[in-house]
Amino acid sequence: MSTQIEQKETETEEQETEPEVESPGERRRxxxxxxxxxxxxxxxxxxxxxxxxxxxxxxxxxxxxxVEGKQEPRFDDFAVPYHKxxxxxxxxxxxxxxxxxxxxxxxxxxxxxxxxxxLFVNGRQRLGCKTQLSALEDPVRIEPLPxxxxxxxxxxxxxxxxxxxxxxxxxxxxxxxPEDDLEEQRQSRENREKVKMSTRCIWCGACMSSxxxxxxxxxxxxxxxxxxxxxxxxxxxxxxxRKQERLRIIEQEHxxxxxxxxxxxxxxxxxxxxxxxxIQALKRESVKNNLKFW
Amino acid sequence: MYEHDVIVVGAGGAGLRAAxxxxxxxxxxxxxxxxxxxxxxxxxxxxxxxxxxxEGDSWDLHAYDTMKGSDYLGDAPAIDTFAKTAPEEVIQxxxxxMPFSREDDGRxxxxxxxxxxxxxxxxxGAETGHHLLHxxxxxxxxxxxxxxxxxxxxxxxxxxxxxxxxxECHGCVAYDIKSGKIEGFRAKGGVIxxxxxxxxxxxxxxxxxxxxGDGCAMAYRAGVPMExxxxxxxxxxxxxxxxxxxxxxxxxxxxxxxxxxxxxxxxEYGYANNDGELASRDVVSRSELTExxxxxxxxxxxxxxxxxHLGEERIxxxxxxxxxxxxxxxxxxxxxxxMPVKPGQHYAMGGVETxxxxxxxxxxxxxxxxxxxxxxxxxxxLGGNALPELLVFGARAGYxxxxxxxxxxxxxxxxxxxxxxxxxxxxxEPGAVDAGSEDVAADGAAVEPKAVIENAVEYERRxxxxxxxxxxxxxxEVRAEVQETMTANVNVFRExxxxxxxxxxxxxxxxxxxxxxxxxxxxxxxxxxxxxxxxRNILDVAEAITLGALAREEFRGAHWRAxxxxxxxxxxxxxxxxxxxxxxxxxxxxxxxxxGDEQTYEPKVRSY
Numbered sequence: 078m079s080t081q082i083e084q085k086e087t088e089t090e091e092q093e094t095e096p097e098v099e100s101p102g103e104r105r106r107x108x109x110x111x112x113x114x115x116x117x118x119x120x121x122x123x124x125x126x127x128x129x130x131x132x133x134x135x136x137x138x139x140x141x142x143x144v145e146g147k148q149e150p151r152f153d154d155f156a157v158p159y160h161k162x163x164x165x166x167x168x169x170x171x172x173x174x175x176x177x178x179x180x181x182x183x184x185x186x187x188x189x190x191x192x193x194x195x196l197f198v199n200g201r202q203r204l205g206c207k208t209q210l211s212a213l214e215d216p217v218r219i220e221p222l223p224x225x226x227x228x229x230x231x232x233x234x235x236x237x238x239x240x241x242x243x244x245x246x247x248x249x250x251x252x253x254x255p256e257d258d259l260e261e262q263r264q265s266r267e268n269r270e271k272v273k274m275s276t277r278c279i280w281c282g283a284c285m286s287s288x289x290x291x292x293x294x295x296x297x298x299x300x301x302x303x304x305x306x307x308x309x310x311x312x313x314x315x316x317x318x319r320k321q322e323r324l325r326i327i328e329q330e331h332x333x334x335x336x337x338x339x340x341x342x343x344x345x346x347x348x349x350x351x352x353x354x355x356i357q358a359l360k361r362e363s364v365k366n367n368l369k370f371w
Numbered sequence: 372m373y374e375h376d377v378i379v380v381g382a383g384g385a386g387l388r389a390a391x392x393x394x395x396x397x398x399x400x401x402x403x404x405x406x407x408x409x410x411x412x413x414x415x416x417x418x419x420x421x422x423x424x425x426e427g428d429s430w431d432l433h434a435y436d437t438m439k440g441s442d443y444l445g446d447a448p449a450i451d452t453f454a455k456t457a458p459e460e461v462i463q464x465x466x467x468x469m470p471f472s473r474e475d476d477g478r479x480x481x482x483x484x485x486x487x488x489x490x491x492x493x494x495x496g497a498e499t500g501h502h503l504l505h506x507x508x509x510x511x512x513x514x515x516x517x518x519x520x521x522x523x524x525x526x527x528x529x530x531x532x533x534x535x536x537x538x539e540c541h542g543c544v545a546y547d548i549k550s551g552k553i554e555g556f557r558a559k560g561g562v563i564x565x566x567x568x569x570x571x572x573x574x575x576x577x578x579x580x581x582x583x584g585d586g587c588a589m590a591y592r593a594g595v596p597m598e599x600x601x602x603x604x605x606x607x608x609x610x611x612x613x614x615x616x617x618x619x620x621x622x623x624x625x626x627x628x629x630x631x632x633x634x635x636x637x638x639e640y641g642y643a644n645n646d647g648e649l650a651s652r653d654v655v656s657r658s659e660l661t662e663x664x665x666x667x668x669x670x671x672x673x674x675x676x677x678x679x680h681l682g683e684e685r686i687x688x689x690x691x692x693x694x695x696x697x698x699x700x701x702x703x704x705x706x707x708x709x710m711p712v713k714p715g716q717h718y719a720m721g722g723v724e725t726x727x728x729x730x731x732x733x734x735x736x737x738x739x740x741x742x743x744x745x746x747x748x749x750x751x752x753l754g755g756n757a758l759p760e761l762l763v764f765g766a767r768a769g770y771x772x773x774x775x776x777x778x779x780x781x782x783x784x785x786x787x788x789x790x791x792x793x794x795x796x797x798x799x800e801p802g803a804v805d806a807g808s809e810d811v812a813a814d815g816a817a818v819e820p821k822a823v824i825e826n827a828v829e830y831e832r833r834x835x836x837x838x839x840x841x842x843x844x845x846x847x848e849v850r851a852e853v854q855e856t857m858t859a860n861v862n863v864f865r866e867x868x869x870x871x872x873x874x875x876x877x878x879x880x881x882x883x884x885x886x887x888x889x890x891x892x893x894x895x896x897x898x899x900x901x902x903x904x905x906x907r908n909i910l911d912v913a914e915a916i917t918l919g920a921l922a923r924e925e926f927r928g929a930h931w932r933a934x935x936x937x938x939x940x941x942x943x944x945x946x947x948x949x950x951x952x953x954x955x956x957x958x959x960x961x962x963x964x965x966x967g968d969e970q971t972y973e974p975k976v977r978s979y
Contacts, residue, residue, distance in 0.1 A: 143893045162612045162702065174847035178899045179891030186579040188615040189699060190501055191410040207699040228549060229896040235407070248513035249468025249506070259424075259458055261465040263477030269470060276470045276502060280409045312468065 108349060115212075127211050132156045134216035135168055137180065141229045144179075150227075152218075153177070159210060165198055165219065166205035169231075182231035189347060192279035195286070196231055197222055202283035202345040222286035238282045241299050245306040245326055252316025268313040275308035275355055277348040284342035284352055296331040300342035300352040303333055307355040310362065321366070328363040336360075372824060375401040375517070377772045378543060378558040379565055380524045380586060383411030384500070385740025385761035385768075386565035387507040389729075392769025394514050398560055400773070402516060403545050405523040405581060405901070408508045412567050412579040413761070416500025417618030417692065418484065419492035420464075420762075421755040422457035425481065428489040430454040431969060437756060438967075440486040440651060441749025442928035443944055443974040444599065447967035448781035449745040452727050453756075453763050460762035461493055469506040471495050472689065482689075483623050484755045485649045492755040497618045497692040503758055521548040524585070525834075525904055527562065527593045528555065528827040529733060530818045535594030535950075536785040540736035541820035543589075544831045548901060551894025553832050555824035561772030563737040564590055564723060565765060571905070572913040573716035573862075574854035577609050577616040586742035588908035590723040591915070595731040596786065596948045598744040598961070599721035600912070601919030604752050604929050605863045607655035609715030611673045615700045617693055617712055619754040622648040624689055626678040628659065629709065630667040636674065653751050653929040656714035656863050663713070675709035714863050718757065720748040720929070721919070724784050724948065728777045729768025732785025737768040745782070746946065746963075750928020782964065786950060793947065793958025795922040798871040799878045801914050802954045838903055843888035846903040852880040853906075853913045861917050866933035870921045877914045884910060915956065919947045922958055940974050 127133070135155040141147035155172040166184055173180040183193040187206040194205040197220040199213050210217065225233035255262060284300040285291050291299045298306075309315055310323040327333050333356050342352040377393040379386045382404035393400040402408065423433045434454035438445050461479075465471060471479040472494055483490040495502040511518070526544040530537075542557040566586030570578025591597050607628075608617040622628075628648055630636045637643050642658035643650035650658075659674050668674060678686060678693070683706055686694065690705075697703045697710045723738035725731050725745050731738060740761040747760055771777050856876035860869035884907065891899040925939040926932055945960040965972045 141893050141895060143895050144891075162700075174845070178845050178847065178889075179893065179897075181891075181896055181898050185406060185410055185581045186412060186415050187613065188415060188696065190414045190498070191406070191412070191579065193406070193410050209702075229893065232896050239407070243512060246513075248509035250513075251466060251468070254466050259462055261462050261471075261479055264471075264473055265477055266473050266475065269473050272470060273496075276505070277498070279414070279501070280407075309468070312470075314468065 127159050129160050131159045133159045133163075133168055133210050135172060136216050136218045137169070137172070137231070138220040139230055140227055163210045164206055165196065165203070165208045165210060165213070165217065166194055168210060168217070169205060169219065181229050190279055192281035195222055195281035195283040195347075196220070197286070202287045204281060204283070204347045207347060222282060224286050224292040225282070235282060237295070238280070238285055238301070241285070241302040242280065242305055244298060245302045246323070247305045247309070249309060249312070249315065250319050251314055252319065262314045264314055272308050272311050274350050275304050275311070277350055278304055279348060281347060283345045283347060287341040287345045289339060289341065290335050290337060294331060294335060297335045298327065298332050300356065303327055303336070303359060304350060304352050304355050307359055310359065324359070324363050324366055327359050333359045333363065372555040372557055372821070373401070374557045374559070375399050376558065376560040377563065377769070378403060378556050379563045379769070380404070380543060381411070381565040381567060381742070382406070382408035382518065382520075383565065383567050383740065384413035384503055384507065384758065385742070385765035386563070387504070387511050388762050388765030389563045389565055389739055389769035389772070390516050391507065391510055391514065392766040393560070393773035394516055396770055396773035396775050398773035400516055401519060401556070402511070403519045403522045403524055403543070403556060405521065405548065407520040408511070408518060409505060411504055412582055414501045414504040415577070415579065415616065416503070416758055417497045417616060418620045418623070419482065419494030419499045419755045420461055420503070420758040421484065421487065421491050421753070422461040422493060422759055423454065423489070423491055424458050424461065424479070424493070425491070428491050430458070432488055433457065433491060434967065435972070436486055436488050437747065437753060438972045439975070440751050440753040442751055442938065442977065443940070443965065443972065444602070444746070444749030444927060444946070444963055446746040446782050446964040447972060448727050448964060449747045451968045453747050453760060456763045457759040460759060460766065464503065464506060464762070467506050467510050469495065469502050482620065483649065484753065485619055485622065485646070486651050486753040487755070492623065494620065497620050497690045500758065519545065522546065523548055523901055523904070524589070526827050526831050527589050527736065528824040529593045529736070530823055534786070536732045536787060538594055539734045540593070542824045544824070544827045546831070546835070549896055551897060553828060553835060555828040557820060557824055558735065560774060561735045561737055563729065563739060563768045563772055564742050565738070565740045566742045568741045569719050569909070569912045570716050572853060572857050572909050572916065574851070574858045575609070575614050576716040577606055577614050578716065583905035583908050584912035585905065585908050586738060587722050588911040590731060590736065590738060591911060591949070591951050593733060593736070594951055595733055595736065596724045596950050597721065597915050598724040598746065598946050598948055599749070599919065600719070600915040600949060601923050601930050601947060602720035602748070602750050602928065603716060603916060604652060604718040604720060605656040605714040606717035607652055607659055607714050608676055608712040609717070610696070610701045611711050611713050613700050614715045615696055616717070617676060617696065617710060618690070619652070621676060621678050621690055621693055624678070624685065625681055626676050628655070629675040629677055630662045631669045632667055636662050636667075651751055652754065653931075657931060659712070659714055660863050669711065673711045673713040676712045677709035678705055679707070679709070718752055720744070720750065720752050726780030726782040726784050727767065728771040728780050729764055730771060730780065730784070737772055739765040739768040750930060783961075786959070788961045789948070789959045790945065790962045791960050793922055793960055795918060795958050797874050797918060797921065799875050800955065801874060801878065801918055802881070802956050835900065838887070838889045838900060839892060841888040843886035844883055845890065846887055846899070846906040849880050849884050849887060850902070850906045850909060852883065853877060853909055857913055857916070861920055864931055864933065865920055867921070870917055873917045874914070874921070877910065877917065881910055915949050918949060918956055918958065922947050938977070944974065
């Protein structure tokens with residue numbers, strides 16, 4: 078009985094708060110609840126967690142167009158001793174430095190800001206450096222990002238991704254600047270808040286790799302590039318004319334209208350950017366401006 | 372051979388700023404970087420950018436704080452230039468669209484930072500560097516600046532005159548990581564080294580894996596002296612397991628450090644008289660380690676940094692990124708529990724000797740950003756001073772290399788600036804092992820630009836062929852040898868025996884490196900080869916750091932010596948300089964310049 082009442086109360090509360098815009102705190106708490114739930118489910122599924130004296134079994138994709146024996150793609154197995162807090166990247170580095178120095182992958186900052194080490198781990202796009210091994214099922218299967226050309230082992234060609242980013246003219250163009258070189262433009266806190274999440278993109282390419290539409294349409298701008306367009310189109314410091322140009326770019330045939338709101342980009346984004354929402358927001362802007370749509 | 376007016380090596384903050392400046396001057400400029408520009412480590416900077424922007428603040432206050440913070444090892448011409456120029460650079464970034472945190476009236480926010488007499492640190496949440504890097508890359512894209520990404524510059528093309536001050540830099544040699552191709556790059560105006568930090572000389576560092584001191588080591592071997600290499604900043608708040616940085620912004624906003632007895636350590640044990648957690652970074656780092664060494668550390672390793680009392684709203688507004696870092700890398704929720712922190716290698720105050728225009732003693736060779744030592748930070752860098760440094764001096768190097776008429780520099784560079792010979796007694800002969808064979812290009816004839824570059828290319832091709840064809844030691848073993856001894860012996864606390872041990876270990880690592888070989892035979896994306904070349908650079912910078920630390924027999928800023936517990940102004944207000952000297956480092960000194968534009972800085976006792 079009491080449980081039911083509590084549930085009802087919760088529901089009512091949720092209904093009350095729903096129409097309001099979620100605060101970053103709420104979003105964060107919701108994301109955390111979800112993550113904890115996922116981790117708990119994982120623990121239950123595995124029935125035991127990793128201990129410090131155990132080994133993790135990696136199955137790593139290998140391919141090198143130049144080296145005999147590696148021209149046929151295959152998976153190599155590595156057993157890596159586990160310690161608490163170990164990430165996928167730590168395990169790859171261990172395997173490379175101790176077992177096979179030809180094992181190739183990109184990485185640099187190992188703190189989720191350089192965006193180098195987006196990988197396909199156990200069937201999902203993730204940053205190797207911020208993915209704890211304890212949250213994964215064993216064996217851990219590590220592959221290059223899907224839908225990208227593989228250069229070697231886990232390294233994919235990012236040129237297409239960069240080209241799409243550049244296609245949206247990803248740079249700030251102010252209408253007019255203060256005459257005094259020592260005076261900044263004013264930007265409201267609200268406006269900064271509005272574009273804040275979009276500015277967090279680290280160009281890792283996980284979103285593009287997870288997008289079904291991008292996989293089938295090579296010209297589709299893709300979530301990261303459209304998010305970049307959102308970042309500028311919504312910045313109040315740019316003028317109306319520039320915004321019109323930006324909308325013209327994103328409402329072209331291979332722009333925002335290709336998005337089928339499957340949310341896979343949002344799902345995999347390591348910086349929690351609400352990519353799908355941003356794409357929808359630009360669709361709305363486009364409609365509001367009475368521009369044609371496909 | 373590729374040709375441009377200006378070649379910028381490295382495309383982080385300093386490199387991008389230099390390239391934009393050179394482009395503004397009308398130069399044809401190219402960025403050559405072993406990563407892609409947005410992958411650069413500038414993106415990991417968190418705290419902010421200092422600039423005197425508000426009424427009540429002024430450039431000379433900023434300059435004074437910087438000189439005081441440097442423990443009087445900074446050069447006044449560099450400090451004055453820096454503090455005067457920082458405001459326009461910061462506002463320019465804003466004009467370029469950088470998403471700074473804002474006040475209610477729409478102006479950029481400023482917050483307090485350690486060692487600052489005024490809250491003059493502008494910031495964008497706790498991810499200032501990310502926004503700075505991306506904003507500048509966007510501007511580079513807007514200008515159509517050419518970028519050679521994933522091209523690793525491995526050597527400079529410098530004429531081989533005996534005296535480094537007669538040498539000229541005509542370009543560099545780069546290795547295309549994707550294809551394995553080695554090519555020459557000719558720069559008619561100049562080469563600007565902006566390759567960032569050297570944290571990988573240590574095994575607990577906030578620095579990216581790519582920060583292997585490449586620019587420093589290349590310039591050093593080409594004949595440019597390295598300055599104040601012993602001055603390594605250890606950041607007091609890094610996560611124990613990974614070295615990931617927890618911004619000083621946390622303490623700036625009011626975060627508190629506690630020991631295992633839940634005592635507010637900065638006050639309880641009298642480490643700081645008034646600034647508490649916001650004392651200089653070196654002071655806080657030593658305080659934390661003292662707690663650990665005296666048994667009041669948590670798990671004998673770290674202390675706690677608590678920001679819970681700041682309230683969720685403020686944390687989310689200004690420090691949200693910190694919550695993610697603590698959670699992803701340490702499994703700690705900063706809203707519910709204190710975060711574990713300990714000191715880690717963070718920043719190299721020393722580096723390639725330059726003047727205020729970014730120029731080295733070799734004509735046509737420049738350096739800017741963390742790679743360089745214009746001597747702004749002296750013995751201790753203030754938080755929030757690294758980003759404006761790369762803006763101010765990145766831009767100046769870019770302008771100068773592109774031919775802009777700059778005011779003559781007041782800082783002297785090169786061996787002729789020597790004031791006295793150095794005095795150091797290493798336990799082994801440093802360097803030396805087969806170093807001679809890697810000296811500048813050829814035999815006295817190489818002065819014509821194309822020939823100099825072709826020689827350098829030829830040299831690199833042979834080096835790579837040899838590495839790929841031979842069998843031997845894996846670079847990872849050599850690298851670990853160096854990193855471990857540096858962290859054990861050349862850390863926050865330094866003593867003579869340890870420093871000597873480090874030199875012996877580095878010497879051994881050099882011997883081992885003689886047999887280094889690359890196991891991966893591929894020319895495609897060969898990271899084994901890249902890391903092997905980097906490891907050579909790590910060896911040279913690690914040795915320089917240690918030699919400098921052994922030579923400087925005093926306690927100044929970040930440089931603490933067990934046997935020398937005082938700052939010795941009579942003897943040591945001078946820079947330690949190391950010249951390559953055919954692979955056997957030669958130590959000498961250069962005077963510090965304390966005469967500024969408006970005042971001569973008088974060293975005062977450090978009492979904070």
